[in-house]
Amino acid sequence: MPFKTPRKPAARPAPRKGRRSAAPEPYHHGNLREALLEAGIQLLKEQGAEALGLRELARQAGVSRTAPYRHFESRDALLAGIxxxxxxxxxxxxxxxxxxxxxxxxxxxxxxxxxxxxxxxxxxxxxxxxxxxxxxxxxxxxxxxxxxxxxxxxxxxxxxxxxxxxxxxxxxxxxxxxxxxxxxxxxxxxxxxxxxxxxxxxxxxxxxxxxxxxxxxxxxxxxxxx
Amino acid sequence: MPFKTPRKPAARPAPRKGRRSAAPEPYHHGNLREALLEAGIQLLKEQGAEALGLRELARQAGVSRTAPYRHFESRDALLAGIxxxxxxxxxxxxxxxxxxxxxxxxxxxxxxxxxxxxxxxxxxxxxxxxxxxxxxxxxxxxxxxxxxxxxxxxxxxxxxxxxxxxxxxxxxxxxxxxxxxxxxxxxxxxxxxxxxxxxxxxxxxxxxxxxxxxxxxxxxxxxxxx
DNA sequence: CAGCGGTGTAGACGATGTCAACATATTTCT
DNA sequence: AGAAATATGTTGACATCGTCTACACCGCTG
The missing domain is CATH 1.10.357.10 (Tetracycline Repressor, domain 2)
Incomplete structure (x- = not known):
């Protein structure tokens, strides 16, 4: 079962079962986009821009390496967001x-x-x-x-x-x-x-x-x- | 014979058979150090700093990938030289x-x-x-x-x-x-x-x-x- | 001629960004 | 409600990179 593996559930900001809110907050697992930006800002402050790898950010957000591509076209796009x-x-x-x-x-x-x-x-x-x-x-x-x-x-x-x-x-x-x-x-x-x-x-x-x-x-x- | 391979001889600045000169110009194959710096400066002008890879520079100089390490401690050291x-x-x-x-x-x-x-x-x-x-x-x-x-x-x-x-x-x-x-x-x-x-x-x-x-x-x- | 240090080489390792293919969850349509 | 579409997440693979280690070659000095 290679798919059920990690999924640290605490890392996700509560899947929001509530029906719907006015703001189109992402659904699925949590709002990864902002989580990536936050982790990026944190990591930037601590380690500098060189440390801002796509994989590293994904790691910090508790998702897989290519997940960020659903929210940012490329690493540069993520850096631009930060x-x-x-x-x-x-x-x-x-x-x-x-x-x-x-x-x-x-x-x-x-x-x-x-x-x-x-x-x-x-x-x-x-x-x-x-x-x-x-x-x-x-x-x-x-x-x-x-x-x-x-x-x-x-x-x-x-x-x-x-x-x-x-x-x-x-x-x-x-x-x-x-x-x-x-x-x-x-x-x-x-x-x-x-x-x-x-x-x-x-x-x-x-x-x-x-x-x-x-x-x-x-x-x-x-x-x-x- | 995996060692005699490329060796574009024209790329090297003539091994200098002459006895010895006052300046301690490197011997062996040519002065790789300056060749790397020159290639780096050229590449920098054309493609920017991101393109300055150790392997790429080595390629341009016609040597193997790890040869630059005999003259520069690291990629950063080469960039510093440039x-x-x-x-x-x-x-x-x-x-x-x-x-x-x-x-x-x-x-x-x-x-x-x-x-x-x-x-x-x-x-x-x-x-x-x-x-x-x-x-x-x-x-x-x-x-x-x-x-x-x-x-x-x-x-x-x-x-x-x-x-x-x-x-x-x-x-x-x-x-x-x-x-x-x-x-x-x-x-x-x-x-x-x-x-x-x-x-x-x-x-x-x-x-x-x-x-x-x-x-x-x-x-x-x-x-x-x- | 032997040996030795300066120099260049191949192989390997871990890491990265990105692509393609596939799985799953949520929304929308009927 | 069920089906289809869409949004999101995952794995695998590839090419590339910097660097380490071990080895081969060169030209000098003894």
Whole structure:
């Protein structure tokens, strides 16, 4: 009986005998899709993106190796799903910075920069997955991931637009200006997360002071010239 | 006779029967080490870092799969060797920018920024390998790669030091200021190279204008406040 | 000429992503 | 309610990869 074998029943979130709910929650055995994403996020945090194997994820979810293919077209698609969650979270922390400093554009700017840096350091592996070359990123593919990324970027564009109106930030194509500001943040985070700033890591005080300098630089670089 | 088999003799750089030369060029069959690096650089340019398999490189060099292990401890070590070459090249282009604008610090700054961006766009895959998470990067490992990276970074520190003395750039820890300036460049390049700026790619004019803005932002962000 | 270390080779192992074929559970149609 | 369709999960197999071990060859030094 090669089929009745393991089936750790505790691993499944209770097959839901209830008739039907409004949300089209998957049926069958449990919602594997989310279980895979959750396991992936957990494993990503603990071991990094390299450890995110399809088989490993399936193992952690208590299913067979090819089961994930019913929910993700390929390993890359699964990674894209995990990365997407990261962009959602990133957007959230950026929106939070906005909520707290809506009135003062300069404070908003600095808070957004700190939030971005905080996200990168707090979710380093996630950050690497989102912006690194861990998966193919062909245009037209992974549109959902793409949208989530644009959603996060849009919060920066909103900030730039508002700051241009209030005269804090230089005029010019808002996209270009946003990218210029974003680049400063992103470059610092990318270098740090990839351990290219290890001469700072040994001096945590200098690291945090540099982070603060970067947050300011990010604004000064695009501040309206007098 | 399972051993006499392939041995494409043309692929080897002539066994060098000459007695001995000053440089300790490897003997035996040819200098496989450099052949592997060359093939790797070529393949990297054409197909990206994912294609850099040990077996594939060995194939390209016309040797057996495990031959590379006589010259590189692991695949990561080979990748590190290839990345190292990239840092050497990057340092070269940065030094060239310096040579051309030694006197005018502002021009030097802009030229260095353009050179960095030019390198990233011209050697996109190499850039990704150098700064992405394609290989383990434990501290203490790959010291040669590490040194090459620091060598390239040092050219930026030199620029910042000179610019601080001449009053162009703000005071403060030169390392921190260098990182702040570098971050702007690096962030832009990293985003572009990883295709996260595709909304720009469709508009090459906007892309180049943004690149120019970034090159300026990189200086404005750390310019001495009046 | 013997031996020895530097170099290259074949075989094997475990691991991975993916495909095709098959089994089973849930929904939908009649 | 029963049948058919669909969604989900499983096994087996294949090609590929990095790496280990044992072995073969080469060119030098004694």
């Amino acid at each position: 990365a997407e969650q990261g962009f959602v979270k990133l957007r959230e922390v950026l929106l939070e910075a906005r909520r707290e400093h809506d009135a003062d554009h300069e404070a908003w700017f600095i808070a957004a920069a700190r939030a971005y840096i905080g996200f990168a350091f707090g979710y380093a592996e996630h950050f690497k997955l989102m912006f690194g070359g861990y998966m193919k990123y062909e245009p037209g593919q992974h549109t959902s991931l793409h949208d989530a990324g644009n959603g996060a970027f849009q919060t920066l564009v909103d900030l730039v637009l508002a700051s241009q109106e209030s005269g804090l930030v230089m005029q010019g194509d808002p996209i270009a200006v946003s990218i210029a500001a974003w680049s400063t943040l992103h470059g610092f985070c990318s270098l740090a997360v990839h351990k290219r700033l290890d001469f700072l890591v040994e001096n945590p005080d200098l690291l945090s002071r540099t982070a603060e300098l970067v947050a300011r630089t990010c604004l000064e670089g695009v501040r309206a010239r007098k | 990345a190292e070459q990239g840092f050497v090249k990057l340092r070269e282009v940065l030094l060239e920018a310096r040579r051309e604008h030694d006197a005018d610090h502002e021009a030097w700054f802009i030229a260095a920024a353009r050179a960095y961006i030019g390198f990233a766009f011209g050697y996109a895959e190499h850039f990704k390998l150098m700064f992405g998470g394609y290989m383990k990067y434990e501290p203490g490992q790959h010291t040669s790669l590490h040194d090459a990276g620091n060598g390239a970074f040092q050219t930026l520190v030199d620029l910042v030091l000179a610019s601080q003395e001449s009053g162009l750039v703000m005071q403060g820890d030169p390392i921190a200021v260098s990182i702040a300036a570098w971050s702007t460049l690096h962030g832009f390049c990293s985003l572009a190279v990883h295709k996260r700026l595709d909304f720009l790619v469709e508009n090459p004019d906007l892309l180049s204008r943004t690149a120019e803005l970034v090159a300026r932002t990189c200086l404005e962000g750390v310019r001495a406040r009046k």
